[in-house]
Amino acid sequence: MPMTDAWQTAEIPGPKKASLILKPDIADALISRAKRPIMIVGHGIVEYEVDGKPMIECLIALARKAVIPVVVSASTNREFLSREFEPAAIMSAVEISSRLTDPEWKGLDGKEPYDLAIFVGLPYSMEWTILSGLKHFAPNVKTMTFDCVYQPNASWSFPNSTIKDWAANLKGIVENLED
Amino acid sequence: MSRKSVSVSIKEIDSDLARFRDLNITIGAITRERWDEPMGPSPFPSLTTLRPWDRLLLSRYKPFYMPFCDLCCLCTYGKCDLTGTKKGACGISMPAQQSRVVLLSACIGAATHTSHAREILTHTIDTFGRDCPVNPGGTAVEVEAPITRLVCGIKPETLGDLEPVLDYCENQLTQLLAVTHTGQEGNSLDFESKVFHTGMIDHLGMEVADLAQVSALGFPKAEPEAPLADLGLGTIDAKKPVILVIGHNVPPAAAIIDYLREHDNAGDVEVTGICCTSLDLTRYAPKAKIVGPISWQLRYIRSGVPDVIVVDEQCIRTDTLTEAEKIHAPLIATSEKNCLGLPDMTHEPADAIVAAFVHGDVTGALILDPEKVGEVASRVALALHPKRKKHGSMPTKHKIAEMAKKCTLCMQCRRACPNDLPVAQAVKLAASENLSGLDELYDDCLGCGRCESACKQKLPIHSLIVSAAEKQTRDETYCLRTGRGAIQDIEIRKVGGPIVLGEIPGIVAFVGCANYPKGSREVADMVTEFAKRRYIVCTSGCAAMSAGMSRNEEGKTVYEQFSGAFEAGGVVNVGSCVSNAHISGAAIKIASIFAKRPLRGNYEEIADYVYNRVGAVGVAWGAMSQKAASIAAGFWRLGIPVVVGPHGTKYRRMLLGRADRGDDWMVYDARSGESVYGGPVPEHLFIAAETKEEAMVLIAKLAMRPNDTSKGRANKLANYIDLHKRYVGGIPGDVYRLVRTPADIPLTLKDEVDAHLAEHDWKESSIPDPTLLSRMVHAKKVA
Numbered sequence: 001m002p003m004t005d006a007w008q009t010a011e012i013p014g015p016k017k018a019s020l021i022l023k024p025d026i027a028d029a030l031i032s033r034a035k036r037p038i039m040i041v042g043h044g045i046v047e048y049e050v051d052g053k054p055m056i057e058c059l060i061a062l063a064r065k066a067v068i069p070v071v072v073s074a075s076t077n078r079e080f081l082s083r084e085f086e087p088a089a090i091m092s093a094v095e096i097s098s099r100l101t102d103p104e105w106k107g108l109d110g111k112e113p114y115d116l117a118i119f120v121g122l123p124y125s126m127e128w129t130i131l132s133g134l135k136h137f138a139p140n141v142k143t144m145t146f147d148c149v150y151q152p153n154a155s156w157s158f159p160n161s162t163i164k165d166w167a168a169n170l171k172g173i174v175e176n177l178e179d
Numbered sequence: 180m181s182r183k184s185v186s187v188s189i190k191e192i193d194s195d196l197a198r199f200r201d202l203n204i205t206i207g208a209i210t211r212e213r214w215d216e217p218m219g220p221s222p223f224p225s226l227t228t229l230r231p232w233d234r235l236l237l238s239r240y241k242p243f244y245m246p247f248c249d250l251c252c253l254c255t256y257g258k259c260d261l262t263g264t265k266k267g268a269c270g271i272s273m274p275a276q277q278s279r280v281v282l283l284s285a286c287i288g289a290a291t292h293t294s295h296a297r298e299i300l301t302h303t304i305d306t307f308g309r310d311c312p313v314n315p316g317g318t319a320v321e322v323e324a325p326i327t328r329l330v331c332g333i334k335p336e337t338l339g340d341l342e343p344v345l346d347y348c349e350n351q352l353t354q355l356l357a358v359t360h361t362g363q364e365g366n367s368l369d370f371e372s373k374v375f376h377t378g379m380i381d382h383l384g385m386e387v388a389d390l391a392q393v394s395a396l397g398f399p400k401a402e403p404e405a406p407l408a409d410l411g412l413g414t415i416d417a418k419k420p421v422i423l424v425i426g427h428n429v430p431p432a433a434a435i436i437d438y439l440r441e442h443d444n445a446g447d448v449e450v451t452g453i454c455c456t457s458l459d460l461t462r463y464a465p466k467a468k469i470v471g472p473i474s475w476q477l478r479y480i481r482s483g484v485p486d487v488i489v490v491d492e493q494c495i496r497t498d499t500l501t502e503a504e505k506i507h508a509p510l511i512a513t514s515e516k517n518c519l520g521l522p523d524m525t526h527e528p529a530d531a532i533v534a535a536f537v538h539g540d541v542t543g544a545l546i547l548d549p550e551k552v553g554e555v556a557s558r559v560a561l562a563l564h565p566k567r568k569k570h571g572s573m574p575t576k577h578k579i580a581e582m583a584k585k586c587t588l589c590m591q592c593r594r595a596c597p598n599d600l601p602v603a604q605a606v607k608l609a610a611s612e613n614l615s616g617l618d619e620l621y622d623d624c625l626g627c628g629r630c631e632s633a634c635k636q637k638l639p640i641h642s643l644i645v646s647a648a649e650k651q652t653r654d655e656t657y658c659l660r661t662g663r664g665a666i667q668d669i670e671i672r673k674v675g676g677p678i679v680l681g682e683i684p685g686i687v688a689f690v691g692c693a694n695y696p697k698g699s700r701e702v703a704d705m706v707t708e709f710a711k712r713r714y715i716v717c718t719s720g721c722a723a724m725s726a727g728m729s730r731n732e733e734g735k736t737v738y739e740q741f742s743g744a745f746e747a748g749g750v751v752n753v754g755s756c757v758s759n760a761h762i763s764g765a766a767i768k769i770a771s772i773f774a775k776r777p778l779r780g781n782y783e784e785i786a787d788y789v790y791n792r793v794g795a796v797g798v799a800w801g802a803m804s805q806k807a808a809s810i811a812a813g814f815w816r817l818g819i820p821v822v823v824g825p826h827g828t829k830y831r832r833m834l835l836g837r838a839d840r841g842d843d844w845m846v847y848d849a850r851s852g853e854s855v856y857g858g859p860v861p862e863h864l865f866i867a868a869e870t871k872e873e874a875m876v877l878i879a880k881l882a883m884r885p886n887d888t889s890k891g892r893a894n895k896l897a898n899y900i901d902l903h904k905r906y907v908g909g910i911p912g913d914v915y916r917l918v919r920t921p922a923d924i925p926l927t928l929k930d931e932v933d934a935h936l937a938e939h940d941w942k943e944s945s946i947p948d949p950t951l952l953s954r955m956v957h958a959k960k961v962a
Contacts, residue, residue: 001590009594009633014249016262043870074873078908090907092877094828094867098243098835122825122869123696124599129828133245136263136273 003159006152011128013152016135021144021158024172030144030156031177034116036107037068038088040096042122043075048148050167058170059120059146060085065177068118069108071096076121093122097130101137113140119154120146128153146170214334219781222332223347226354226376229816232783233372235951236790236818239843240834240864242371244277247831251276254361269361277831278370279359281808284830285377286356288809291493292757293348293384294516295428298492300341300387302430302549303395309339314394316401319667322771325764325778326386330379332780338394341387348384351376378812379782385810386760393664396433398462398754401665403744405752408461410469410727410736411655416449417484420564422556423508424452425476425499426491427756429459431513434553435489436464448560453479454494455720455755461661462754469659471728472693472721472801474626478645478652480506483571487536487560489552492516493756494692494804500543505572509536509559510543513552521545533558537566573646574639576614582643583609585636592640595633597826598623598696602630602640614647621648622698659727660738662719662754666765668772670745674715675773679792681891683747684898685709685882688717688762689726691799691807694826701871702800703729706737706750708875712898713747714882717762722800723752759810763817766793783952790818791846791949794882794895796861797821798874802830811865820861820881822874827867834864838916846885848947852956855947857885859916872906880911885949889922897925900932915939919946 003020006013021027031037041059048055056079063070069088072080080087088108089096097117099105106112117134119127127145131153134143144156148166151157158166192198221228250258251267259267261276271279303311313335315323322328324335327344335341355377358364364373392398399405415421424432432452439445450467452460453476457469470479476496480488483506490499492514500519503510512519524532524544529551535541536559546552574582583606592602600623605616621644630640645652677683687709689702702725710716718726727736741750745765753761770788771778778785789795797814799807802823808830811821815834823830837843838859846857860883868874879899887895896917903911910928915936918924920943924932950956 001594007594008597008599009591015260016249073869074876074907075870081908090912092866092873093869094243094245094833095835095863098241098833099837101243125597126825126828126867126869129245129247129831132247132249133243136246136249136261137244139263 001160004150004152005160006128007149007160008124008128011125011152017152018150018154018157021156021169024169024176026156027144027173028176030116030142031066031068034142036112036114037066037116037118038107038114039063039068039070039118039120040093041070041072041076041120042093042127043073044123045076045121046079048163050170055170056080057083058174061174062177065174071108093126093130097134100134100141103140115140116142116144118144118146119151124149127151213336214779216777216779218332219777219779219784221782222780224330224782226351226358226373229376229782230372232786233375233816234368236815236864237368237371240836242274242278242367243833243835244274245828245831246273246277247829271365274367275365275370278367278374279364281830281832282355282370282374282377283359284805285374285381285809285812286352286359287805288807289377289381289384290352291806292381292388292809293345293352295492295757296348296384296388296391297345298428299430300338300345300391303391304338307338307395309337311338311395313337313340313390314400315390315665316667319669320401320665321668322768322778324386324390325767325771326382326760328778329767329780329782329785330383335390338391341391344383344387348380351380355380374812375816378809378814379816381809382760382763382813385757386764388757389664389754389760392429392459396429396463398459399661399663401667402663403670403742405661405663405743406465407658407738408465408467408469408661410471410657410659410724412470412475412479412482412652413654413656414468415451415470415484417569419447419449420560421449421451421485422487422489422560423470423479423485424450424456424460424489424491425454425495426514427455427493428491428514429456429463430549431489431491431552432456432460433463434549435556436460436467438553438557442557444557444561448557451485456491458662458720458723458755461659465661469724471655472699472724474624474693477502477626477628477641480508481572481642481645483569483573486564486567487511487556489513489556490517493806504542507567507570509541509563511552511556512543512545513547513549515547518545519543523547525551529554529558533562537562573642576646579609579614579617579643579646580612582638583607585638586610587636589635591633591635592630595629597625597627597629597694600624606638606640606643609643609647617644617647618651620644621651622700625694655728657727657730657736658738659724659736660743660752662723662752662758663743664754664758665761666745666751666768668768671765671768671772674746675769677747678769678794679773679886681794681884681887681895684712684714684879684895685794685796686715686717686766687878687882688719688795688797689722689800690719690759690762690797690810691722691801692803693721693725693801694803694824695725695801696825697871699725699728702726703737705798705800705871705875707731707740709878710737710741710748710750715745715747715749715751716741717751717753719753719759719762720756725801726750756806756810763813763819766795766817766819769793784955786817787950787952787955790951792884792886794884794887795819796878796881798878799827800824800871800874802827815864820864820866822877822881823865823867824874825867825869833866835866836862836864838862838913846947846949846951847953847956849950849956850948856944857947857949858919860884876902876907883917885947889920889946892917892919892923893925896923897928900925900928910935915941919944
């Protein structure tokens with residue numbers, strides 16, 4: 001299937017559509033360039049593995065290396081806590097996303113607004129609609145998704161990928177950050 | 180008041196002046212006032228009467244828009260790209276466009292309920308007369324129509340008295356729909372106010388519909404222990420002739436029961452139903468059987484069990500005729516709103532229609548006469564049953580494997596699945612005669628059939644799933660307490676105090692459709708959780724069925740485990756979609772009966788009371804329809820928050836509060852008139868949760884109100900914290916915002932909460948006598 005078709009066939013996007021993250025370097029550059037990134041993690045991540053390890057471990061490694069605060073929805077919190085990683089906040093995905101549309105909101109720590117929001121693990125259509133909200137109403141926040149399917153309403157998204165390719169990309173992102 | 184109180188009918192008269200035959204004279208709008216409560220400030224409110232109240236709510240709960248489409252394509256200027264700050268050719272912005280679409284959706288929903296109400300009212304008046312008393316519960320229900328009293332300022336005594344209420348609904352809906360025309364409203368918050376107005380009208384229409392059918396059709400009248408009815412595919416005796424009714428408007432289905440009873444065939448034919456018609460049918464005849472929610476349509480029809488299918492209106496698959504033809508079951512359409520291209524045989528003799536069906540001359544017919552539907556459906560079922568031999572369209576297990584071998588793993592089925600289920604992988608597995616993958620999909624499948632439409636090999640994927648899950652379908656033998664209708668006044672008196680003071684931690688209403696992220700069982704799980712925690716749990720519509728489609732370790736459904744009374748720990752099935760009016764009505768009655776607030780035409784004060792004091796939360800976990808949107812809007816205007824499942828984000832906007840902004844949560848203390856901090860409760864008015872665990876924690880939090888006493892707040896906090904610890908992990912991070920005084924802290928959690936408060940530099944605050952309305956301040960001074 002074309003890399004930039006929405007994963008759910010009928011979720012036709014546009015005119016404005018996400019640019020593709022075709023290799024890890026792109027994501028790394030976006031993360032490195034961001035002054036205030038934040039990651040929003042949904043419960044879907046528990047279903048996936050990267051190199052035989054739960055994907056959540058890859059995200060934790062990423063968050064630690066890039067110093068990215070992680071906001072989790074309710075059901076995902078335990079997965080992080082059990083790996084001795086404390087999320088910055090537990091909030092519903094719509095609530096944290098709504099906050100991101102407020103240019104005066106200075107973040108969870110009250111310091112300054114976020115400029116990059118990374119989404120992963122939400123139900124596809126829920127993430128689709130939330131990213132649409134941010135595309136239209138959070139002009140100062142770039143959005144990126146780490147899911148293995150194309151999310152057209154993000155600023156940057158992986159293409160529709162096999163789990164194997166996607167896992168390799170995620171692993172590459174973390175490794176590059178180490179370098 | 181009665182619109183048409185005096186009617187004179189003259190069969191024939193000869194006079195010097197003229198000769199009259201069949202002369203009917205009706206004198207309309209005669210006031211018959213028997214209600215001494217003084218009229219409040221807002222009877223029959225217009226589109227803007229309650230705008231100030233809406234603005235108060237919307238100043239706290241700001242819309243978060245999530246456009247489902249970046250374009251507007253509603254006029255020939257378009258398509259217009261509204262991305263970001265771009266404007267359409269008419270000047271409309273994206274926020275206004277989104278709220279406009281929300282209003283359109285709510286208008287569709289409210290028009291549907293109101294139209295349904297008109298059909299029921301016309302039918303019951305035609306059958307039982309305009310003077311048939313409004314009677315939702317005899318002497319147990321003196322406040323017979325709380326929404327009508329509140330919104331219209333009238334006290335209906337007869338069915339005829341309900342006509343001006345519907346006239347008003349229809350008038351308002353016409354105006355509300357007009358608001359969405361190009362070049363009308365341009366401000367998103369004004370659109371939102373009109374969404375609220377539409378919701379209020381929707382609840383009014385629903386109240387009229389249920390009052391009429393409960394009063395005239397002999398449904399349970401506010402009975403806490405209404406009879407139990409069978410629920411599930413496994414309860415149906417397929418050896419008998421089977422009639423399936425689908426939809427919402429019960430008269431044709433009731434006429435089937437009448438015909439069978441009158442002809443001593445009641446025990447010979449299974450009358451089964453899907454969606455709200457079946458709920459209302461079991462209120463009429465508890466031995467009728469409920470197959471399941473709307474998502475059961477394809478699976479049941481394809482099973483071949485129904486010998487005749489009767490559809491009325493709303494939420495019916497529009498390809499039902501095609502599916503019915505596949506199993507050689509005649510289809511009877513009964514509503515002008517849903518003709519399905521069928522020949523109108525309303526005026527044909529019943530004998531001729533029956534013969535046409537039995538001989539196969541027609542596969543479907545439109546019959547706009549409920550009585551004739553009753554006769555035709557019954558006779559055709561009896562006549563066709565031996566011939567059809569339950570001809571179904573499900574593949575055998577061997578055939579499944581054969582078909583599955585054609586799968587190319589193109590993934591189109593999965594990409595079409597609303598729940599992103601691993602359909603292709605399951606089909607591929609089935610090719611090796613391993614049906615476990617398909618079997619596992621059954622529970623989470625919405626029954627939409629989009630996978631089949633997408634399949635390039637034209638595999639009947641939904642049928643493969645259902646056939647593979649044959650054992651599961653056989654085991655669907657549940658029960659449901661039939662819809663009781665209204666809540667008794669005495670029940671309100673008993674629970675009013677504990678609810679308002681917070682000692683009963685809340686009322687949770689599970690309503691709406693079956694567009695669930697993970698199957699029906701999640702609704703049953705949530706209902707059980709909150710009933711065990713001594714919340715008052717209400718159910719209605721498809722959610723009421725889903726609540727019953729699960730059993731505990733002892734083999735009991737929630738309706739067998741918990742009482743049907745409106746009390747702590749009760750599971751109260753009010754009935755069908757239109758019975759939702761009894762849930763909002765109960766909140767209103769708490770203000771009226773328990774708190775003795777004047778009801779008549781006094782919307783703002785009552786909504787202010789409900790918002791600040793009645794810890795009610797609506798949950799539409801599988802909300803799908805426009806009707807669900809308008810039902811939610813009716814709750815919002817009363818200040819009752821609504822939680823939806825993840826698919827609910829497709830309604831395009833949330834109404835979210837900001838607990839971090841203290842200024843947003845100021846209320847008047849009615850005792851002093853001072854503007855004081857009331858706390859972020861309820862924190863949101865409309866929010867989508869991702870999982871049932873997140874939803875449960877949210878529900879417990881959203882049941883808090885500024886008026887909670889310390890004992891009540893401690894009870895609510897104990898539930899909130901416990902649910903959070905169980906399903907999320909640890910103490911919630913916002914407890915410090917919800918504790919006002921040390922007495923609010925649950926005793927069993929004191930050490931943990933004290934430590935949390937110390938971390939957050941918590942300071943004690945007072946508990947106000949809260950109101951958002953300056954005119955409700957008892958003292959003269961208003962800050």
